[in-house]
Amino acid sequence: MHPDARFDAKAPIEEKALTLIWRQSCNELKESIGDMAFDRWFVPLSLVRVTGEEVIISVPNSIYSLWVETNYKADLNRVLGTYLKNFGPMKFEVTGQGGEEDVAAVKNAVGETVWEQPIEEIPTHAPADLKAEIDKSKRKQKKNAADKPVRPDDKSPQRRHECPDLERLRRLGASAGLNEAHLFENFVVSGTSRIAVAASEAVTTEPGKTYQPLFIHSGSGLGKTHLLHAIGWRTLLLRPKSKVVFLSAETFANEYVTALQANALTKFRNKYRKVDLLLIDDVQFLGNKGGMQEEFFHTFNSLNDSHKQIVMTSDMPPHEIRKLESRLVTRFQWGLTSEIAPPDEAARVAILRRKRDEWELKVSNEVIDFIASRIHHNVRLLEGALIRCSMVEKVSENGIQISELENVIADLQTVTDCPRLNPEEIQEVVAEEYGLAARELHGRRRTARIAEARHVAMLFSRELTDYSLVEIGEAFCRDHGTVIHGINSLRGKMEKSTSIRGTVEKLRRTLTRGGSERSGGSEALLR
Amino acid sequence: MKFQIDKSDFLEGLQQVQHVVSTRTTLPILSNVLIEAEGDYLKLSTTDLDVGISGRVKANIEKEGATTLPARRLFSIIKELPSTDISIEIDSDDVATVRSGPSFFKILGLNKEEFPPLASFEEAREFGIDQKLLKDALKKTAYAISTDETRYVLNGINCLLKEGSLTLVATDGRRLAMVEQDLEFPSDDETGVIIPTKAVNELQRLLQDEGEVRVRLSSSQVGFELNESVLVSKLIEGNYPNFRQVIPGDANHRVTIEREVLLNATKRVALLASEKSNSVKLTFENDTLKISANSPEIGEAEETLHIKYDGPTITIAFNPEFLMAPLRALDQDEVFIDLIDDMSPGVIKIDEPFLYVIMPMRVTG
Numbered sequence: 018m019h020p021d022a023r024f025d026a027k028a029p030i031e032e033k034a035l036t037l038i039w040r041q042s043c044n045e046l047k048e049s050i051g052d053m054a055f056d057r058w059f060v061p062l063s064l065v066r067v068t069g070e071e072v073i074i075s076v077p078n079s080i081y082s083l084w085v086e087t088n089y090k091a092d093l094n095r096v097l098g099t100y101l102k103n104f105g106p107m108k109f110e111v112t113g114q115g116g117e118e119d120v121a122a123v124k125n126a127v128g129e130t131v132w133e134q135p136i137e138e139i140p141t142h143a144p145a146d147l148k149a150e151i152d153k154s155k156r157k158q159k160k161n162a163a164d165k166p167v168r169p170d171d172k173s174p175q176r177r178h179e180c181p182d183l184e185r186l187r188r189l190g191a192s193a194g195l196n197e198a199h200l201f202e203n204f205v206v207s208g209t210s211r212i213a214v215a216a217s218e219a220v221t222t223e224p225g226k227t228y229q230p231l232f233i234h235s236g237s238g239l240g241k242t243h244l245l246h247a248i249g250w251r252t253l254l255l256r257p258k259s260k261v262v263f264l265s266a267e268t269f270a271n272e273y274v275t276a277l278q279a280n281a282l283t284k285f286r287n288k289y290r291k292v293d294l295l296l297i298d299d300v301q302f303l304g305n306k307g308g309m310q311e312e313f314f315h316t317f318n319s320l321n322d323s324h325k326q327i328v329m330t331s332d333m334p335p336h337e338i339r340k341l342e343s344r345l346v347t348r349f350q351w352g353l354t355s356e357i358a359p360p361d362e363a364a365r366v367a368i369l370r371r372k373r374d375e376w377e378l379k380v381s382n383e384v385i386d387f388i389a390s391r392i393h394h395n396v397r398l399l400e401g402a403l404i405r406c407s408m409v410e411k412v413s414e415n416g417i418q419i420s421e422l423e424n425v426i427a428d429l430q431t432v433t434d435c436p437r438l439n440p441e442e443i444q445e446v447v448a449e450e451y452g453l454a455a456r457e458l459h460g461r462r463r464t465a466r467i468a469e470a471r472h473v474a475m476l477f478s479r480e481l482t483d484y485s486l487v488e489i490g491e492a493f494c495r496d497h498g499t500v501i502h503g504i505n506s507l508r509g510k511m512e513k514s515t516s517i518r519g520t521v522e523k524l525r526r527t528l529t530r531g532g533s534e535r536s537g538g539s540e541a542l543l544r
Numbered sequence: 545m546k547f548q549i550d551k552s553d554f555l556e557g558l559q560q561v562q563h564v565v566s567t568r569t570t571l572p573i574l575s576n577v578l579i580e581a582e583g584d585y586l587k588l589s590t591t592d593l594d595v596g597i598s599g600r601v602k603a604n605i606e607k608e609g610a611t612t613l614p615a616r617r618l619f620s621i622i623k624e625l626p627s628t629d630i631s632i633e634i635d636s637d638d639v640a641t642v643r644s645g646p647s648f649f650k651i652l653g654l655n656k657e658e659f660p661p662l663a664s665f666e667e668a669r670e671f672g673i674d675q676k677l678l679k680d681a682l683k684k685t686a687y688a689i690s691t692d693e694t695r696y697v698l699n700g701i702n703c704l705l706k707e708g709s710l711t712l713v714a715t716d717g718r719r720l721a722m723v724e725q726d727l728e729f730p731s732d733d734e735t736g737v738i739i740p741t742k743a744v745n746e747l748q749r750l751l752q753d754e755g756e757v758r759v760r761l762s763s764s765q766v767g768f769e770l771n772e773s774v775l776v777s778k779l780i781e782g783n784y785p786n787f788r789q790v791i792p793g794d795a796n797h798r799v800t801i802e803r804e805v806l807l808n809a810t811k812r813v814a815l816l817a818s819e820k821s822n823s824v825k826l827t828f829e830n831d832t833l834k835i836s837a838n839s840p841e842i843g844e845a846e847e848t849l850h851i852k853y854d855g856p857t858i859t860i861a862f863n864p865e866f867l868m869a870p871l872r873a874l875d876q877d878e879v880f881i882d883l884i885d886d887m888s889p890g891v892i893k894i895d896e897p898f899l900y901v902i903m904p905m906r907v908t909g
């Protein structure tokens with residue numbers, strides 16, 4: 018594989034891409050360590066996260082982490098290295114149920130909970146001058162997220178130390194774990210996110226009452242975390258005395274484990290059961306974690322009973338989170354569940370323009386329109402593409418050619434933006450590999466070679482596109498049942514035959530990274 | 545306190561307890577041995593707070609009492625004394641006067657009140673095990689204990705008492721040793737504990753070929769009472785990984801080899817195992833086993849053993865240390881090596897309930 022085609026771990030990588038990388042890596046691993054070892058040690062594993070600091074692989078229990086780490090870590094690193102670069106050291110995370118004793122320990126611990134005194138009432142109105150004070154001192158970083166009755170510009174900006182309230186807000190925000198970049202103010206509201214934003218704002222005006230809990234879910238990179246931070250800032254601004262805590266479910270889990278080890282559960286509980294607003298990011302992380310769910314369940318109840326506000330985000334709706342106890346699912350659904358759908362093209366353009374202005378980049382509207390038309394599902398990728406294009410624009414002397422940009426952002430579109438593939442394209446690529454004409458794949462002939470190619474194309478149409486079975490069937494002039502049957506029989510054959518497996522994986526690589534090659538035609542048109 | 549004691553009795557008593565003495569200097573009392581004179585016996589105890597041990601030796605007690613003296617120093621002094629009769633007197637300031645023939649020593653001790661008491665086992669479960677059985681089982685497993693302190697649950701032997709058997713397991717992630725012995729005990733005492741390495745070592749020293757050891761188990765401590773001695777240790781807290789996952793399924797091929805022949809051949813070949821790969825290669829083919837190793841800059845070695853084997857050629861590489869360790873610890877004449885293929889772990893068995901899983905090394909290139 019060409020080194021440049023590898024994913025850079027320092028940039029965010031879509032979950033879908035991770036799944037693909039893992040699947041490919043598994044195939045290679047199987048070759049090098051043997052089916053027997055693979056089946057025993059790798060089947061239940063998954064690639065959870067890849068960053069420049071770490072690579073997290075989830076394992077069902079400690080024997081897996083022990084055995085895989087001591088015996089297969091080098092193989093894993095090598096295989097991952099063919100798809101990834103700049104990734105950090107590998108860590109194994111036990112995500113399965115702990116041993117019996119673990120569960121018992123959790124139960125024991127839960128039994129001894131010390132319930133806290135009810136916290137004093139949250140002041141419903143912050144002192145009026147706080148807002149004014151902050152509005153006055155508003156500068157570049159745009160820290161406050163307040164609804165502003167007064168334009169800040171009509172007063173001369175004041176120096177920071179004259180604004181103790183701003184400093185205070187900052188301090189509060191920092192200790193709550195909030196990121197200053199994420200405010201309601203700079204969240205681009207589009208049709209698809211309007212409800213989620215409105216609900217978030219409602220939570221800040223009437224915490225614990227309107228929507229308790231608020232559950233926001235969306236694909237990655239669409240602003241869930243941004244909204245969480247924004248709720249935190251707004252709440253701190255309106256109610257400076259309230260205790261706000263922002264954390265990811267993973268942090269929650271880690272702290273819990275640490276507390277368990279240090280025998281400091283009471284302290285841990287006090288920390289989270291005493292807050293007024295609990296913002297939990299990526300709550301799907303609790304799926305599959307029995308002991309943690311128990312703890313979170315009690316935290317949830319405790320906060321709920323004392324009318325505190327909880328806001329959670331996840332990359333899927335509560336009932337779809339794998340192995341989440343039903344009592345948690347129902348609790349998560351109590352309040353409001355709101356989805357942020359991927360932005361439509363207009364919203365994408367708005368987001369890009371906004372980011373351009375915010376980061377003071379010199380990027381033409383033309384380029385922005387181009388990016389918006391190419392990258393669909395993820396705001397983070399949009400931002401990445403914007404920055405890349407601005408860099409290219411900066412260095413190119415006589416203005417930027419749209420056609421050049423196609424290459425610049427190609428890797429952002431490919432795997433991560435697989436829906437750009439369609440069954441027709443897949444048919445072409447597959448047919449070429451088998452030395453057939455694409456039309457033969459939707460013809461009636463059923464020689465072994467054609468049938469196999471047809472099934473392979475069906476498999477990829479199913480796996481790499483968003484097309485429904487019926488739509489895929491139509492593309493092949495078949496009905497959906499035939500598609501299902503075709504895919505299943507192919508999978509059966511793949512189990513048995515390495516050569517078919519090899520062909521399929523080769524094609525998969527071509528299809529998933531071939532963004533720039535495949536769009537060669539359209540590039541010519543653009544010129 | 546005053547007593548007379550035979551030199552060799554005293555030395556033996558001190559020897560038994562002095563291994564535990566802490567080398568950490570933070571708490572001086574931990575480098576001391578507690579000496580208690582009572583009735584016809586001298587009771588000697590040492591501890592490092594994790595493991596504590598006490599034994600008793602016969603002595604002629606003139607005046608009962610207790611004190612603590614620096615264990616290592618006392619041992620060296622006693623060892624060098626010229627006469628077999630030793631008389632020791634301790635004054636109220638814990639200063640010991642040692643007299644033996646022409647020799648005279650004065651040793652400053654510490655008050656016995658400072659000595660941390662050994663854990664008591666009032667609410668503990670208690671059962672007996674045959675000493676030889678336990679000694680044997682520890683010997684067959686202890687060498688596989690992990691020394692990697694980041695995985696502290698592996699720094700000991702996992703002891704499972706379940707369904708009428710005692711299972712001892714040790715692993716470091718690259719090999720795993722397990723012994724399973726039938727053992728009668730009350731079924732409501734089914735339990736699993738991890739005994740730390742240091743306690744395992746001390747216990748191995750104390751165990752003999754006859755008699756019974758009384759085991760007392762509380763939730764965080766274990767005590768062993770045997771041959772006039774008591775060993776008390778903290779248990780390692782945590783869950784031992786599910787080791788059964790490691791044990792391979794049915795083997796395709798079984799090879800029977802004379803244990804000593806295999807051990808000695810491996811020992812010789814290992815001399816030329818390269819430092820980098822640190823592996824010896826075993827090739828099973830046509831009724832022969834070839835053991836070979838080479839280091840590019842030194843040379844190579846090969847030993848050929850005649851065995852009964854008619855399966856396909858299997859070439860598998862092991863860390864020679866990991867291959868030899870169980871061979872050393874076992875005393876059977878023959879061992880069985882079970883193999884699946886080149887890449888699957890090998891298993892060493894004997895005709896007793898013992899099993900040793902060893903991961904193959906994949907020699908790259």
